[in-house]
Amino acid sequence: MEINLTRKNNLFHFEAKNASGELLQMDANPVIGGEGKGFRPMETLLAGLGGCSGIDVVNILTKQKAALKDLQIQIKASRKETEIPAIFEEINVHYILIGDLEKSKVEKALQLTFDKYCSVAHILGATARLSYTFEIKA
Numbered sequence: 001m002e003i004n005l006t007r008k009n010n011l012f013h014f015e016a017k018n019a020s021g022e023l024l025q026m027d028a029n030p031v032i033g034g035e036g037k038g039f040r041p042m043e044t045l046l047a048g049l050g051g052c053s054g055i056d057v058v059n060i061l062t063k064q065k066a067a068l069k070d071l072q073i074q075i076k077a078s079r080k081e082t083e084i085p086a087i088f089e090e091i092n093v094h095y096i097l098i099g100d101l102e103k104s105k106v107e108k109a110l111q112l113t114f115d116k117y118c119s120v121a122h123i124l125g126a127t128a129r130l131s132y133t134f135e136i137k138a
Contacts, residue, residue, distance in 0.1 A: 013037045045124065046075045046091070052120040053093060053113050053132075060109040060117075061101070070098040077128070088128035095134040106134055 005014045005026075012028035013035060025038025034040070039047065050073040061068045077091040097106055110132055114121050124130055 008037070009035075011035060042079070042088070045088075045120075046077055049091070049093065049118075049120045049124055050075050053118045054095075056113040056117045057095065057097075057109050060112055061097075061105065064105050064109070066102070066105050066109075067100045068097060072096040072098075088124060090129045091124060091131070093130075093132045095132065096137060097134060098137050100138060101136050103136065106136060110134060 002019055003016050005016045007013070008015050008025075011033055014026045015038075016024040016026060024044065026041055026044065027037040027039075028034030029040055030036060054071060054073050058068065058071060072095070074094040074096070075091065076094075078089050079086045080089045095106075095110065114125075114130070114132060121130060
């Protein structure tokens, strides 16, 4: 795996590019001069958690032949703002699953995702209290 970053201005705006050419814009917090031209680095970690766990949940439910129509993921996190570095203290991932789904299958998919498959969850869970919740909508 390889990621290359290019500074895009004289401030804090960076563009990250992966091996397949996909781009991600990043910028600093406006408090230190960021201009809001992209995700802040800590936001990319949360987005990575959502993407990694979402892929795993969809994959597991698909293998279970569950009738998942759509999935939305909301992540809320708090940081140890008084410490340097200001690492995540708590992270909650909330899944909104749309479809005619059995609660037990969703619970199993989430348990497998967080306990076994999602690498990002394992990394972030090493330093933060990581939790998840879900709701099913028909």
